[in-house]
Amino acid sequence: MRKDELLNAAEELLAEQGAPCLTLSAVAERAGVSKGGLLYHFSTKEALVKGMIERLVADFDELVASQQESSYSRAYLAATFVAIRSGRLRRWAVVTGAAGDPGLLAPLREAMARWHREGMETESDPTAAQIVRLACEGLWDVTTHDPGFYGEAHYEELHRRLLALLASP
Template sequence: MRRDELLNAAEELLAEQGATCLTLSAVAERAGVSKGGLLYHFNTKEALIKGMIERLVADFDELVTAQGESSYTRAYLAATLAAVRSGRLRRWAVVTGAAGDPQLLAPMREAMARWHREGMASEPDPVAARIVRLACEGLWDVVTHDPEFYADAQYEELHRRLLAFLAGP
């Protein structure tokens, strides 16, 4: 069994049953492997949660890179909207909610700091870029609690307005 399949099983278990049901035995059973097979990849529940968080960060980094935008902030905005619309963002709330221990969220804190520093020197208006990135994170929070809150047309309008804000007066 591959690492991603184990992480998928853990995420599914979290989404369906919540953090209290996330045990190594339950993940192994969900993935259809022995507990020893799971322990080969993740020797503790904390290692499993950290693995899920690291994968979320890597997935978002790849999504930002794939946008092909002219600035990091534009790519960050486009990636955020792509993640929200595809439902991928829901995974963030589920996984980070399971962490419980602030130490397990260290990869997320490091990524957030990096995302807020990335490309700032090349932004025409660094303050506008910072505001757009913070707006993206506010959107993440709203949508993780209510995935159906915005319709496609509202996402398009948010995208258009935030891009206009980046362009300045």
């Protein structure tokens, strides 16, 4: 069994039953493997949560890198809207909810700091770029807690307005 399948099983379990139900036995059962099979890849619950967080960061990094945009902020914005529309942001809520130990969130905190520093020296208006990136985080938060809060037309308008902030001053 691949690590991604085990991580998927853990995320599904978290989304359906919450953090208190995340046990190695429950994840192994959900994934259809023995507990030993799970332990081969993730020796502790903390290692499993850390694996989910690391995958979350890598997934967003890949999404940003795949955008064909002229600046990092524009790629970050485009990746945010791809993540919102594809339902990928569900992971943010379930994974961060599972990390009761602040130390487990260290890779995410490091990624957030990197995402906020990345490319700032080449932005024509660094303050506007920071505002857009912070707005993206606000969208992540709203859509993870209430996915139906905004309709598609509202997302289009938000995207358009945030792009306008990134225009040359």
